[in-house]
Amino acid sequence: MGENHRVFIDDPSLNDSQCFDDDGRLKRTGTFWTASAHIITAVIGSGVLSLAWAIAQLGWIAGPAVMLLFSIITxxxxCLLTDCYRTGDPVSGKRNYTYTQAVGSLLGGCKVKVCGFIQYVNLFGVSIGYTIAASISMM
Known part of the structure; x- marks a missing residue:
């Protein structure tokens, strides 16, 4: 993942084909429904498994209030991440396909390394958390 998969054809008449985007990649064929399905599968994951426990710990007033707060933050x-998809013009600007590309094109320099470090530390911590939660659940 994270690799650039560009298709370049030597014949310029084929590069203007309806099969390719403005940046030379194959056009995406997703629809509203496929995007919704991907969002649902991303959101409904291990977080749903702990939802009942979280409500039990917080109660019926604070639990839904905290869920509403986190949904607003999410x-x-x-929306901020969506605004970073294209650099420059929102319609014809350069596409950023990864989070690192967005940080690099918008912030640049040393901030890419700092954000990358924080991202990997977060991934490491979440992996440890899931491992501990899974082992506790298996006991």
């Missing part, structure tokens, strides 16, 4: 950060 919506806001996803």
């Amino acid at each position: 919506f806001y950060t996803s």
Whole structure:
């Protein structure tokens, strides 16, 4: 993952084909429904398994309030990430296919390494957390 898969054809008349995007990659064929399915499968994961426990710990008032707060935060950060998809012009600007590309094109320099480090530390911590949660669940 994270590799650039570009298709370049020597014949310029074929590069203007309806099969390719403006950056030379094959056009995406997703629809609203496929995007919705991907979002649902990303959101409904291991977090749903701990939802009942979280509500039991927080109660019926604080539990839904915290869920609403986190849903607002998730919506806001996803809007920010969506705004970073293209650099420059939102319609014809350069596409950023990865989070690292977005950070590099918008912030640049040393900040790419700092954000990458934080991202990998977060991934490492989440992996440890899931491992501990899974082992506790198996006991």
